[in-house]
Amino acid sequence: MVIRNGSVLASLFVVSMVILSAGSAEAGVVYTDETAFNNAVAGLGLAPSWTEDFESTPAGPVSDPLLIGGGLAQVVDGGNAFVGSFGATGNSWMQPDGSQSFASMTGPGGTGLGLQAISFDFGNEVSQTVSFVNTAGIDTSAVIASAPATTNFVGWVSTGSETVLTTQFGQSGGITLDNIDGFVAHAPEPGTFILFGFGAAGLFFAHRRRRAHKAK
Numbered sequence: 001m002v003i004r005n006g007s008v009l010a011s012l013f014v015v016s017m018v019i020l021s022a023g024s025a026e027a028g029v030v031y032t033d034e035t036a037f038n039n040a041v042a043g044l045g046l047a048p049s050w051t052e053d054f055e056s057t058p059a060g061p062v063s064d065p066l067l068i069g070g071g072l073a074q075v076v077d078g079g080n081a082f083v084g085s086f087g088a089t090g091n092s093w094m095q096p097d098g099s100q101s102f103a104s105m106t107g108p109g110g111t112g113l114g115l116q117a118i119s120f121d122f123g124n125e126v127s128q129t130v131s132f133v134n135t136a137g138i139d140t141s142a143v144i145a146s147a148p149a150t151t152n153f154v155g156w157v158s159t160g161s162e163t164v165l166t167t168q169f170g171q172s173g174g175i176t177l178d179n180i181d182g183f184v185a186h187a188p189e190p191g192t193f194i195l196f197g198f199g200a201a202g203l204f205f206a207h208r209r210r211r212a213h214k215a216k
Contacts, residue, residue, distance in 0.1 A: 086123030
């Protein structure tokens with residue numbers, strides 16, 4: 001089939017641009033329900049990127065470049081009285097109460113996590129505000145209620161093209177982190193580029209058609 005009307009291809013270009021920009025909203029959603037988080041990740045077709053359960057990290061002062069705590073922040077085993085109070089098993093990352101009133105998770109050298117979704121098990125002595133700052137500087141936060149006998153699930157999913165830059169925990173009270181999982185977007189399908197190419201060709205032919213019409 002030969003498409004003689006460049007406006008049709010131009011319309012395809014508009015549609016393709018809408019599709020390509022549909023996920024460009026610079027925000028994110030915080031989840032405290034693991035099932036809802038997993039459904040959101042699956043719906044966006046995100047792929048697992050890395051995981052950290054601290055089981056291969058010896059107990060002691062933290063050396064993980066993703067975590068910034070200071071003070072007494074360290075990897076502890078599940079037999080630790082503080083970690084045990086949250087029902088944790090195995091190793092966890094801990095920042096005890098009074099060691100520092102702020103902790104964060106970011107990429108090596110502050111480069112950012114570069115993830116479109118992240119989740120972790122969170123233990124907190126008191127209610128904590130967990131903030132996820134994306135690469136557009138937009139802060140999405142949620143208040144996580146204290147759960148002395150267990151850990152809370154916390155996750156963040158990007159609603160656009162932005163990725164998470166840092167995760168922050170900014171109130172007093174001890175915290176633990178465990179089972180951190182990161183997710184990234186799949187590479188664009190070849191069909192996306194084909195659609196974009198058709199649209200660009202449509203604009204080109206529509207422009208030539210208008211110029212030819214004016215010449216008459």
